Amino acid sequence: MISIRGLSKTYPGGVTALRDVNIDVKEGEFLVILGPSGAGKSTLMRCINRLVEPDEGRVFHNQEEITGHRRKLKEVRRQFGIVFQQFNLVKRLSVLTNVLTGRLAYRSAWRSLFYNFSQADKLIAIQCLARVNMEHKALQRADTLSGGEQQRVAIARALAQQPIVILADEPVASLDPKIAREVLTYLKQVASELGITVLCNLHQVEYTREFAERVVGMSRGTVVFDGPASELTDDMLHRIYYRDPGSGDAEDESR
Amino acid sequence: MTADLLAGSGRRAVTLPAGKKWRFHHILLAAAAVVFLLWCADGVDLRPKEIVRAVPIIGTYFARMWPPRWGFADSVWKPALETVYVAIWGNVLATFIGLPLGVLAARNVVRSSALRNLAKGVLNLFRSISELIWAIFFVAAVGLGPFPGALALGMNYGGILGRLYGEAMENVESGPIEALQATGAGRLQVILFAIFPQVVPQFVTYNLYWFEVAVRSATVLGMVGAGGLGFELITSIRLFEWRETGLILLVILGMVTVIDLASTYLRSRIY
Numbered sequence: 001m002i003s004i005r006g007l008s009k010t011y012p013g014g015v016t017a018l019r020d021v022n023i024d025v026k027e028g029e030f031l032v033i034l035g036p037s038g039a040g041k042s043t044l045m046r047c048i049n050r051l052v053e054p055d056e057g058r059v060f061h062n063q064e065e066i067t068g069h070r071r072k073l074k075e076v077r078r079q080f081g082i083v084f085q086q087f088n089l090v091k092r093l094s095v096l097t098n099v100l101t102g103r104l105a106y107r108s109a110w111r112s113l114f115y116n117f118s119q120a121d122k123l124i125a126i127q128c129l130a131r132v133n134m135e136h137k138a139l140q141r142a143d144t145l146s147g148g149e150q151q152r153v154a155i156a157r158a159l160a161q162q163p164i165v166i167l168a169d170e171p172v173a174s175l176d177p178k179i180a181r182e183v184l185t186y187l188k189q190v191a192s193e194l195g196i197t198v199l200c201n202l203h204q205v206e207y208t209r210e211f212a213e214r215v216v217g218m219s220r221g222t223v224v225f226d227g228p229a230s231e232l233t234d235d236m237l238h239r240i241y242y243r244d245p246g247s248g249d250a251e252d253e254s255r
Numbered sequence: 256m257t258a259d260l261l262a263g264s265g266r267r268a269v270t271l272p273a274g275k276k277w278r279f280h281h282i283l284l285a286a287a288a289v290v291f292l293l294w295c296a297d298g299v300d301l302r303p304k305e306i307v308r309a310v311p312i313i314g315t316y317f318a319r320m321w322p323p324r325w326g327f328a329d330s331v332w333k334p335a336l337e338t339v340y341v342a343i344w345g346n347v348l349a350t351f352i353g354l355p356l357g358v359l360a361a362r363n364v365v366r367s368s369a370l371r372n373l374a375k376g377v378l379n380l381f382r383s384i385s386e387l388i389w390a391i392f393f394v395a396a397v398g399l400g401p402f403p404g405a406l407a408l409g410m411n412y413g414g415i416l417g418r419l420y421g422e423a424m425e426n427v428e429s430g431p432i433e434a435l436q437a438t439g440a441g442r443l444q445v446i447l448f449a450i451f452p453q454v455v456p457q458f459v460t461y462n463l464y465w466f467e468v469a470v471r472s473a474t475v476l477g478m479v480g481a482g483g484l485g486f487e488l489i490t491s492i493r494l495f496e497w498r499e500t501g502l503i504l505l506v507i508l509g510m511v512t513v514i515d516l517a518s519t520y521l522r523s524r525i526y
Contacts (some may be wrong), residue, residue: 019466074479077439082438086430088433089431090452091431101438101440104444105439109441112443112444158438
Protein backbone atom coordinates (compact mmCIF):
# COMPACT_ATOMS: atom_id res chain seq x y z
CA MET A 1 0.00 0.00 0.00
CA ILE A 2 1.17 3.46 -0.89
CA SER A 3 0.29 6.41 1.30
CA ILE A 4 0.80 9.95 0.18
CA ARG A 5 0.59 12.35 3.09
CA GLY A 6 0.40 16.12 2.89
CA LEU A 7 2.37 16.43 -0.32
CA SER A 8 2.98 20.03 -1.41
CA LYS A 9 5.14 21.50 -4.11
CA THR A 10 5.65 25.05 -5.29
CA TYR A 11 8.05 25.53 -8.20
CA PRO A 12 10.72 28.23 -8.04
CA GLY A 13 8.66 30.41 -10.40
CA GLY A 14 5.93 30.61 -7.77
CA VAL A 15 3.54 28.16 -9.41
CA THR A 16 1.94 25.93 -6.81
CA ALA A 17 1.51 22.48 -8.35
CA LEU A 18 0.46 20.48 -5.29
CA ARG A 19 -1.33 21.55 -2.13
CA ASP A 20 -1.59 19.11 0.76
CA VAL A 21 -2.34 16.03 -1.31
CA ASN A 22 -3.36 12.86 0.58
CA ILE A 23 -3.99 9.63 -1.30
CA ASP A 24 -3.91 5.97 -0.28
CA VAL A 25 -3.39 3.42 -3.00
CA LYS A 26 -4.06 -0.27 -2.35
CA GLU A 27 -1.72 -2.99 -3.54
CA GLY A 28 -2.55 -3.98 -7.12
CA GLU A 29 -5.04 -1.18 -7.65
CA PHE A 30 -5.53 0.55 -11.03
CA LEU A 31 -5.99 4.13 -9.94
CA VAL A 32 -6.68 6.91 -12.40
CA ILE A 33 -5.78 10.44 -11.47
CA LEU A 34 -8.09 12.63 -13.49
CA GLY A 35 -7.72 16.32 -14.05
CA PRO A 36 -7.11 19.04 -16.60
CA SER A 37 -3.64 20.08 -17.73
CA GLY A 38 -1.91 21.96 -14.98
CA ALA A 39 -3.83 20.24 -12.19
CA GLY A 40 -0.58 18.92 -10.73
CA LYS A 41 -0.90 15.30 -11.85
CA SER A 42 2.57 15.14 -13.38
CA THR A 43 4.18 16.78 -10.39
CA LEU A 44 2.46 14.28 -8.12
CA MET A 45 4.05 11.37 -10.00
CA ARG A 46 7.44 13.00 -10.11
CA CYS A 47 7.27 13.63 -6.37
CA ILE A 48 6.57 9.95 -5.75
CA ASN A 49 9.76 8.73 -7.41
CA ARG A 50 11.44 12.04 -6.71
CA LEU A 51 12.35 13.26 -10.13
CA VAL A 52 10.97 16.34 -8.35
CA GLU A 53 11.64 16.93 -4.66
CA PRO A 54 8.44 17.84 -2.80
CA ASP A 55 8.54 20.83 -0.45
CA GLU A 56 6.46 19.14 2.18
CA GLY A 57 4.80 15.83 2.84
CA ARG A 58 5.83 12.23 2.81
CA VAL A 59 5.24 9.13 0.76
CA PHE A 60 5.15 5.69 2.35
CA HIS A 61 5.27 2.25 0.86
CA ASN A 62 4.07 -0.37 3.34
CA GLN A 63 4.67 2.00 6.25
CA GLU A 64 8.23 2.59 5.09
CA GLU A 65 8.99 6.14 4.12
CA ILE A 66 10.41 6.54 0.62
CA THR A 67 10.82 10.30 0.72
CA GLY A 68 13.78 11.86 2.42
CA HIS A 69 16.52 9.27 2.07
CA ARG A 70 19.00 10.48 -0.48
CA ARG A 71 20.87 7.21 -0.20
CA LYS A 72 17.92 5.04 -1.13
CA LEU A 73 16.93 7.15 -4.13
CA LYS A 74 18.11 4.63 -6.73
CA GLU A 75 16.34 1.79 -5.00
CA VAL A 76 13.11 3.77 -4.73
CA ARG A 77 13.22 4.68 -8.39
CA ARG A 78 13.84 1.09 -9.38
CA GLN A 79 10.63 0.06 -7.62
CA PHE A 80 8.58 2.65 -9.50
CA GLY A 81 8.38 2.29 -13.27
CA ILE A 82 7.36 5.40 -15.18
CA VAL A 83 5.54 5.53 -18.50
CA PHE A 84 5.68 8.97 -20.10
CA GLN A 85 3.40 10.83 -22.47
CA GLN A 86 6.20 11.20 -25.02
CA PHE A 87 7.37 7.55 -24.57
CA ASN A 88 10.94 8.81 -24.02
CA LEU A 89 12.61 5.84 -25.64
CA VAL A 90 16.19 6.26 -26.76
CA LYS A 91 15.44 6.39 -30.47
CA ARG A 92 18.71 5.16 -31.88
CA LEU A 93 18.86 2.09 -29.64
CA SER A 94 17.09 -1.16 -30.42
CA VAL A 95 13.78 -2.02 -28.83
CA LEU A 96 15.50 -4.71 -26.78
CA THR A 97 18.23 -2.39 -25.50
CA ASN A 98 15.58 0.14 -24.56
CA VAL A 99 13.82 -2.47 -22.46
CA LEU A 100 17.16 -3.56 -21.02
CA THR A 101 17.73 -0.06 -19.71
CA GLY A 102 15.02 -0.98 -17.21
CA ARG A 103 17.58 -3.43 -15.78
CA LEU A 104 20.37 -0.88 -15.31
CA ALA A 105 19.53 -0.21 -11.68
CA TYR A 106 20.28 -3.86 -10.94
CA ARG A 107 23.72 -3.58 -12.49
CA SER A 108 26.83 -1.72 -11.42
CA ALA A 109 27.87 1.23 -13.55
CA TRP A 110 31.17 -0.36 -14.57
CA ARG A 111 29.48 -3.46 -15.85
CA SER A 112 27.31 -1.34 -18.16
CA LEU A 113 30.38 0.33 -19.65
CA PHE A 114 30.48 -2.01 -22.63
CA TYR A 115 26.76 -2.07 -23.26
CA ASN A 116 26.46 -5.78 -22.55
CA PHE A 117 23.80 -7.38 -20.41
CA SER A 118 23.58 -10.78 -18.80
CA GLN A 119 21.63 -13.60 -20.38
CA ALA A 120 19.21 -13.44 -17.46
CA ASP A 121 18.53 -9.73 -18.07
CA LYS A 122 17.95 -10.34 -21.77
CA LEU A 123 15.48 -13.09 -20.92
CA ILE A 124 13.59 -10.78 -18.59
CA ALA A 125 13.55 -8.07 -21.26
CA ILE A 126 12.20 -10.34 -23.96
CA GLN A 127 9.53 -11.65 -21.60
CA CYS A 128 8.48 -8.10 -20.84
CA LEU A 129 8.27 -7.42 -24.57
CA ALA A 130 6.17 -10.55 -25.01
CA ARG A 131 3.69 -9.28 -22.43
CA VAL A 132 2.95 -6.30 -24.67
CA ASN A 133 3.26 -8.39 -27.85
CA MET A 134 6.31 -6.59 -29.12
CA GLU A 135 8.93 -9.34 -28.99
CA HIS A 136 8.90 -9.74 -32.78
CA LYS A 137 10.35 -6.24 -33.12
CA ALA A 138 13.04 -6.65 -30.46
CA LEU A 139 15.97 -5.92 -32.76
CA GLN A 140 14.47 -2.99 -34.63
CA ARG A 141 15.52 0.51 -33.84
CA ALA A 142 13.04 2.26 -31.55
CA ASP A 143 12.51 5.13 -33.99
CA THR A 144 11.12 2.75 -36.62
CA LEU A 145 8.06 2.04 -34.45
CA SER A 146 4.69 3.78 -34.45
CA GLY A 147 3.61 5.79 -31.42
CA GLY A 148 1.45 3.04 -29.98
CA GLU A 149 4.24 0.50 -30.40
CA GLN A 150 6.73 2.84 -28.77
CA GLN A 151 4.45 3.23 -25.78
CA ARG A 152 4.11 -0.55 -25.48
CA VAL A 153 7.90 -0.80 -25.49
CA ALA A 154 7.99 1.88 -22.81
CA ILE A 155 5.60 -0.23 -20.74
CA ALA A 156 7.92 -3.20 -21.26
CA ARG A 157 10.84 -1.06 -20.09
CA ALA A 158 8.94 -0.21 -16.92
CA LEU A 159 8.09 -3.89 -16.41
CA ALA A 160 11.76 -4.83 -16.79
CA GLN A 161 12.44 -2.87 -13.62
CA GLN A 162 10.29 -5.47 -11.86
CA PRO A 163 8.53 -2.59 -10.16
CA ILE A 164 5.99 -2.58 -7.38
CA VAL A 165 4.21 0.38 -8.92
CA ILE A 166 3.91 1.78 -12.42
CA LEU A 167 3.37 5.51 -12.69
CA ALA A 168 1.84 6.33 -16.06
CA ASP A 169 1.93 10.05 -16.82
CA GLU A 170 -0.66 10.77 -19.53
CA PRO A 171 0.41 7.60 -21.35
CA VAL A 172 -2.07 7.99 -24.20
CA ALA A 173 -2.27 11.76 -24.61
CA SER A 174 -0.38 11.71 -27.90
CA LEU A 175 -2.10 8.65 -29.39
CA ASP A 176 -5.29 8.36 -31.41
CA PRO A 177 -8.37 6.88 -29.64
CA LYS A 178 -8.09 3.37 -31.01
CA ILE A 179 -4.40 3.03 -30.18
CA ALA A 180 -4.97 4.77 -26.87
CA ARG A 181 -7.48 2.12 -25.77
CA GLU A 182 -5.10 -0.59 -26.93
CA VAL A 183 -2.25 0.82 -24.87
CA LEU A 184 -4.43 1.29 -21.79
CA THR A 185 -5.72 -2.26 -22.16
CA TYR A 186 -2.16 -3.59 -22.23
CA LEU A 187 -1.21 -1.49 -19.25
CA LYS A 188 -4.16 -2.61 -17.17
CA GLN A 189 -3.96 -6.25 -18.19
CA VAL A 190 -0.23 -6.66 -17.62
CA ALA A 191 -0.41 -4.88 -14.29
CA SER A 192 -3.21 -7.11 -13.05
CA GLU A 193 -1.40 -10.24 -14.26
CA LEU A 194 1.71 -9.24 -12.36
CA GLY A 195 -0.02 -7.65 -9.37
CA ILE A 196 1.55 -4.27 -10.05
CA THR A 197 -0.15 -1.18 -8.67
CA VAL A 198 -0.82 1.46 -11.34
CA LEU A 199 -1.24 5.18 -10.90
CA CYS A 200 -2.36 6.52 -14.25
CA ASN A 201 -2.74 10.22 -15.06
CA LEU A 202 -5.45 10.96 -17.59
CA HIS A 203 -7.31 14.03 -18.69
CA GLN A 204 -9.96 12.19 -20.75
CA VAL A 205 -13.15 11.35 -18.88
CA GLU A 206 -14.20 8.55 -21.24
CA TYR A 207 -11.00 6.53 -20.81
CA THR A 208 -11.26 7.08 -17.09
CA ARG A 209 -14.76 5.66 -16.96
CA GLU A 210 -13.66 2.73 -19.09
CA PHE A 211 -10.49 1.73 -17.30
CA ALA A 212 -10.37 3.12 -13.77
CA GLU A 213 -11.08 0.99 -10.74
CA ARG A 214 -10.87 4.08 -8.64
CA VAL A 215 -10.59 7.71 -9.56
CA VAL A 216 -8.86 10.57 -7.84
CA GLY A 217 -9.96 13.89 -9.30
CA MET A 218 -7.48 16.73 -9.11
CA SER A 219 -7.98 20.39 -9.71
CA ARG A 220 -5.44 23.12 -9.18
CA GLY A 221 -3.14 20.99 -7.06
CA THR A 222 -5.70 19.56 -4.69
CA VAL A 223 -7.72 16.36 -4.55
CA VAL A 224 -11.38 17.21 -5.18
CA PHE A 225 -12.73 13.70 -5.74
CA ASP A 226 -11.82 10.21 -4.57
CA GLY A 227 -14.09 7.31 -5.37
CA PRO A 228 -15.21 4.73 -7.92
CA ALA A 229 -15.61 5.81 -11.54
CA SER A 230 -19.37 5.27 -11.28
CA GLU A 231 -19.63 8.21 -8.89
CA LEU A 232 -18.15 10.60 -11.42
CA THR A 233 -21.26 12.66 -11.94
CA ASP A 234 -21.48 15.63 -14.25
CA ASP A 235 -21.51 17.82 -11.21
CA MET A 236 -18.32 16.24 -9.99
CA LEU A 237 -16.66 16.57 -13.39
CA HIS A 238 -17.57 20.21 -13.33
CA ARG A 239 -15.73 20.55 -10.06
CA ILE A 240 -12.66 18.88 -11.52
CA TYR A 241 -12.58 20.77 -14.78
CA TYR A 242 -14.09 24.13 -13.96
CA ARG A 243 -13.23 26.06 -10.90
CA ASP A 244 -16.13 27.30 -8.86
CA PRO A 245 -15.69 31.08 -8.84
CA GLY A 246 -17.11 31.23 -5.32
CA SER A 247 -14.41 29.01 -3.80
CA GLY A 248 -11.49 30.55 -2.06
CA ASP A 249 -8.59 29.03 -4.01
CA ALA A 250 -7.90 31.88 -6.35
CA GLU A 251 -4.48 32.88 -5.11
CA ASP A 252 -2.39 31.43 -7.92
CA GLU A 253 -4.29 33.05 -10.74
CA SER A 254 -1.11 35.00 -11.37
CA ARG A 255 -0.24 33.58 -14.81
CA MET B 256 -11.23 29.54 -60.03
CA THR B 257 -9.70 31.09 -56.97
CA ALA B 258 -11.70 32.45 -54.08
CA ASP B 259 -11.75 36.17 -53.70
CA LEU B 260 -10.35 36.46 -50.23
CA LEU B 261 -11.10 40.14 -50.06
CA ALA B 262 -14.85 39.69 -50.58
CA GLY B 263 -17.67 38.01 -48.69
CA SER B 264 -19.40 38.39 -45.40
CA GLY B 265 -16.59 36.88 -43.27
CA ARG B 266 -14.26 39.73 -44.22
CA ARG B 267 -12.86 41.84 -41.45
CA ALA B 268 -10.74 44.91 -41.69
CA VAL B 269 -7.12 43.85 -41.20
CA THR B 270 -3.83 45.67 -41.37
CA LEU B 271 -0.44 44.33 -42.30
CA PRO B 272 1.97 44.04 -39.40
CA ALA B 273 4.46 46.87 -39.59
CA GLY B 274 7.80 45.76 -40.99
CA LYS B 275 11.12 46.72 -39.52
CA LYS B 276 12.18 50.22 -40.54
CA TRP B 277 15.64 51.63 -40.71
CA ARG B 278 16.13 53.57 -37.54
CA PHE B 279 18.84 55.96 -36.52
CA HIS B 280 20.58 53.41 -34.29
CA HIS B 281 20.72 50.89 -37.16
CA ILE B 282 22.58 53.42 -39.30
CA LEU B 283 24.84 54.17 -36.38
CA LEU B 284 25.65 50.45 -35.98
CA ALA B 285 26.36 50.02 -39.69
CA ALA B 286 28.68 53.04 -39.63
CA ALA B 287 30.44 51.67 -36.55
CA ALA B 288 30.98 48.34 -38.34
CA VAL B 289 32.59 50.09 -41.30
CA VAL B 290 34.84 52.16 -39.03
CA PHE B 291 35.84 48.99 -37.16
CA LEU B 292 36.82 47.21 -40.40
CA LEU B 293 38.87 50.22 -41.56
CA TRP B 294 40.58 50.34 -38.18
CA CYS B 295 41.47 46.64 -38.54
CA ALA B 296 42.73 47.30 -42.07
CA ASP B 297 45.16 49.81 -40.65
CA GLY B 298 46.15 47.13 -38.14
CA VAL B 299 47.06 44.65 -40.86
CA ASP B 300 48.82 47.35 -42.84
CA LEU B 301 46.54 46.73 -45.81
CA ARG B 302 48.14 48.00 -49.02
CA PRO B 303 45.87 47.26 -51.98
CA LYS B 304 48.35 48.61 -54.52
CA GLU B 305 50.96 46.07 -53.55
CA ILE B 306 48.57 43.17 -54.01
CA VAL B 307 48.61 44.02 -57.69
CA ARG B 308 52.39 43.94 -57.69
CA ALA B 309 52.49 40.75 -55.61
CA VAL B 310 50.45 38.58 -57.95
CA PRO B 311 53.13 38.22 -60.67
CA ILE B 312 55.79 37.52 -58.03
CA ILE B 313 53.73 34.66 -56.58
CA GLY B 314 53.14 33.57 -60.15
CA THR B 315 56.88 33.25 -60.82
CA TYR B 316 57.26 31.00 -57.78
CA PHE B 317 54.60 28.68 -59.11
CA ALA B 318 56.16 28.82 -62.56
CA ARG B 319 59.48 27.68 -61.11
CA MET B 320 57.73 24.69 -59.55
CA TRP B 321 56.72 23.39 -62.95
CA PRO B 322 57.34 20.70 -63.99
CA PRO B 323 57.51 18.94 -60.62
CA ARG B 324 60.51 16.68 -60.11
CA TRP B 325 58.71 13.36 -60.37
CA GLY B 326 61.78 11.39 -59.35
CA PHE B 327 61.59 13.05 -55.95
CA ALA B 328 58.42 11.03 -55.29
CA ASP B 329 60.69 8.21 -54.08
CA SER B 330 61.70 10.17 -51.04
CA VAL B 331 58.32 11.86 -50.51
CA TRP B 332 55.86 8.99 -50.23
CA LYS B 333 57.12 7.90 -46.85
CA PRO B 334 56.75 11.27 -45.13
CA ALA B 335 53.41 11.65 -46.92
CA LEU B 336 52.16 8.46 -45.29
CA GLU B 337 53.63 9.62 -42.02
CA THR B 338 51.51 12.77 -42.33
CA VAL B 339 48.38 10.66 -42.53
CA TYR B 340 49.49 8.54 -39.54
CA VAL B 341 50.08 11.70 -37.53
CA ALA B 342 46.62 12.99 -38.46
CA ILE B 343 44.96 9.68 -37.55
CA TRP B 344 46.67 9.33 -34.21
CA GLY B 345 46.28 13.00 -33.49
CA ASN B 346 42.56 12.50 -34.00
CA VAL B 347 42.46 9.41 -31.78
CA LEU B 348 44.31 11.21 -28.99
CA ALA B 349 42.05 14.22 -29.44
CA THR B 350 39.03 11.97 -28.93
CA PHE B 351 40.48 10.51 -25.74
CA ILE B 352 41.30 13.99 -24.44
CA GLY B 353 38.12 15.65 -25.65
CA LEU B 354 35.57 13.07 -24.64
CA PRO B 355 36.04 13.04 -20.85
CA LEU B 356 36.53 16.82 -20.74
CA GLY B 357 33.51 17.34 -23.00
CA VAL B 358 31.37 15.17 -20.74
CA LEU B 359 32.52 17.16 -17.71
CA ALA B 360 31.71 20.43 -19.49
CA ALA B 361 28.12 19.48 -20.39
CA ARG B 362 25.48 21.26 -18.32
CA ASN B 363 23.03 18.35 -18.34
CA VAL B 364 25.69 15.91 -17.10
CA VAL B 365 27.62 17.78 -14.45
CA ARG B 366 25.64 19.81 -11.97
CA SER B 367 28.59 21.47 -10.28
CA SER B 368 29.36 24.67 -12.17
CA ALA B 369 32.85 24.77 -10.66
CA LEU B 370 33.76 21.41 -12.18
CA ARG B 371 32.16 22.38 -15.50
CA ASN B 372 34.07 25.63 -15.66
CA LEU B 373 37.29 23.84 -14.80
CA ALA B 374 36.73 21.42 -17.70
CA LYS B 375 35.86 24.29 -20.02
CA GLY B 376 38.95 26.17 -18.90
CA VAL B 377 41.20 23.22 -19.67
CA LEU B 378 39.55 22.80 -23.07
CA ASN B 379 40.03 26.51 -23.77
CA LEU B 380 43.70 26.26 -22.88
CA PHE B 381 44.26 23.22 -25.12
CA ARG B 382 42.41 24.88 -27.96
CA SER B 383 43.94 28.31 -27.73
CA ILE B 384 47.50 27.01 -28.10
CA SER B 385 47.92 26.19 -31.77
CA GLU B 386 49.14 22.77 -32.80
CA LEU B 387 52.36 24.28 -34.12
CA ILE B 388 53.21 25.67 -30.69
CA TRP B 389 52.25 22.38 -29.01
CA ALA B 390 54.52 20.64 -31.52
CA ILE B 391 57.47 22.82 -30.52
CA PHE B 392 56.87 21.90 -26.86
CA PHE B 393 56.53 18.19 -27.59
CA VAL B 394 59.56 18.06 -29.87
CA ALA B 395 61.53 19.49 -26.98
CA ALA B 396 59.94 16.99 -24.60
CA VAL B 397 59.98 13.71 -26.56
CA GLY B 398 62.35 14.41 -29.45
CA LEU B 399 61.96 14.78 -33.21
CA GLY B 400 59.58 12.69 -35.29
CA PRO B 401 55.91 11.99 -35.89
CA PHE B 402 55.14 11.17 -32.24
CA PRO B 403 55.31 14.80 -30.98
CA GLY B 404 53.22 15.75 -34.02
CA ALA B 405 50.44 13.38 -33.05
CA LEU B 406 50.60 14.62 -29.45
CA ALA B 407 50.40 18.23 -30.62
CA LEU B 408 47.35 17.55 -32.77
CA GLY B 409 45.83 15.57 -29.91
CA MET B 410 46.07 18.54 -27.55
CA ASN B 411 44.80 21.26 -29.89
CA TYR B 412 42.10 19.14 -31.51
CA GLY B 413 41.19 17.60 -28.17
CA GLY B 414 40.30 21.11 -27.05
CA ILE B 415 38.23 21.68 -30.18
CA LEU B 416 36.47 18.30 -30.15
CA GLY B 417 35.84 18.44 -26.41
CA ARG B 418 33.97 21.68 -26.76
CA LEU B 419 31.92 20.35 -29.69
CA TYR B 420 31.17 17.09 -27.85
CA GLY B 421 30.03 18.99 -24.78
CA GLU B 422 27.74 21.27 -26.76
CA ALA B 423 26.26 18.33 -28.67
CA MET B 424 25.48 16.57 -25.40
CA GLU B 425 23.82 19.66 -23.99
CA ASN B 426 21.45 19.70 -26.94
CA VAL B 427 20.08 16.16 -26.67
CA GLU B 428 16.43 15.44 -25.94
CA SER B 429 15.91 15.45 -22.19
CA GLY B 430 13.01 12.96 -22.21
CA PRO B 431 15.14 9.80 -22.46
CA ILE B 432 17.47 11.17 -19.78
CA GLU B 433 14.55 11.62 -17.40
CA ALA B 434 13.22 8.18 -18.33
CA LEU B 435 16.51 6.51 -17.49
CA GLN B 436 16.88 8.42 -14.25
CA ALA B 437 13.41 7.20 -13.41
CA THR B 438 14.48 3.56 -13.81
CA GLY B 439 17.04 4.11 -11.06
CA ALA B 440 19.99 4.09 -13.45
CA GLY B 441 23.15 5.79 -12.18
CA ARG B 442 24.75 8.88 -13.64
CA LEU B 443 27.29 7.03 -15.78
CA GLN B 444 24.57 4.69 -17.03
CA VAL B 445 22.41 7.64 -18.02
CA ILE B 446 25.33 9.10 -19.99
CA LEU B 447 26.02 5.78 -21.68
CA PHE B 448 22.46 4.82 -22.53
CA ALA B 449 20.51 8.06 -22.87
CA ILE B 450 23.04 10.68 -23.99
CA PHE B 451 25.71 8.89 -26.04
CA PRO B 452 23.31 7.08 -28.40
CA GLN B 453 21.76 10.45 -29.25
CA VAL B 454 25.06 12.13 -30.07
CA VAL B 455 27.07 9.37 -31.72
CA PRO B 456 26.27 10.47 -35.29
CA GLN B 457 27.34 14.02 -34.46
CA PHE B 458 30.52 12.84 -32.76
CA VAL B 459 31.50 10.76 -35.78
CA THR B 460 30.79 13.70 -38.08
CA TYR B 461 32.94 16.01 -35.97
CA ASN B 462 35.78 13.50 -35.90
CA LEU B 463 35.74 13.00 -39.65
CA TYR B 464 35.63 16.72 -40.34
CA TRP B 465 38.47 17.49 -37.95
CA PHE B 466 40.45 14.60 -39.37
CA GLU B 467 40.29 16.35 -42.74
CA VAL B 468 41.60 19.51 -41.11
CA ALA B 469 44.23 17.52 -39.22
CA VAL B 470 45.70 16.13 -42.43
CA ARG B 471 46.22 19.68 -43.70
CA SER B 472 47.67 20.71 -40.36
CA ALA B 473 49.97 17.71 -40.23
CA THR B 474 51.60 18.79 -43.50
CA VAL B 475 53.19 21.76 -41.76
CA LEU B 476 54.06 20.19 -38.39
CA GLY B 477 57.26 18.85 -39.96
CA MET B 478 58.55 22.41 -40.17
CA VAL B 479 59.20 22.31 -36.44
CA GLY B 480 60.48 18.73 -36.58
CA ALA B 481 57.26 16.95 -35.68
CA GLY B 482 57.19 14.47 -38.58
CA GLY B 483 55.42 14.33 -41.90
CA LEU B 484 55.81 16.22 -45.15
CA GLY B 485 56.44 19.59 -43.56
CA PHE B 486 60.13 18.89 -43.11
CA GLU B 487 60.63 18.04 -46.81
CA LEU B 488 58.53 21.06 -47.74
CA ILE B 489 60.50 23.60 -45.73
CA THR B 490 63.82 22.02 -46.75
CA SER B 491 63.02 22.22 -50.45
CA ILE B 492 61.98 25.86 -50.10
CA ARG B 493 65.16 26.76 -48.17
CA LEU B 494 67.31 25.03 -50.79
CA PHE B 495 65.40 26.78 -53.63
CA GLU B 496 64.54 23.34 -55.04
CA TRP B 497 61.31 24.68 -56.47
CA ARG B 498 60.50 21.63 -58.56
CA GLU B 499 60.67 19.48 -55.44
CA THR B 500 58.38 21.95 -53.67
CA GLY B 501 56.03 21.61 -56.63
CA LEU B 502 55.90 17.85 -56.25
CA ILE B 503 55.29 18.05 -52.51
CA LEU B 504 52.44 20.52 -52.97
CA LEU B 505 50.92 18.24 -55.60
CA VAL B 506 51.14 15.29 -53.23
CA ILE B 507 49.48 17.35 -50.47
CA LEU B 508 46.75 18.43 -52.88
CA GLY B 509 46.08 14.83 -53.91
CA MET B 510 46.11 13.52 -50.37
CA VAL B 511 43.81 16.19 -49.00
CA THR B 512 41.40 15.81 -51.91
CA VAL B 513 41.14 12.04 -51.51
CA ILE B 514 40.66 12.27 -47.75
CA ASP B 515 38.10 15.06 -48.05
CA LEU B 516 36.10 13.07 -50.58
CA ALA B 517 36.22 9.91 -48.49
CA SER B 518 35.26 11.74 -45.34
CA THR B 519 32.45 13.65 -47.03
CA TYR B 520 31.10 10.36 -48.33
CA LEU B 521 31.27 8.72 -44.91
CA ARG B 522 29.62 11.68 -43.25
CA SER B 523 26.74 11.55 -45.72
CA ARG B 524 26.20 7.89 -44.82
CA ILE B 525 25.73 8.50 -41.10
CA TYR B 526 22.21 8.64 -39.87
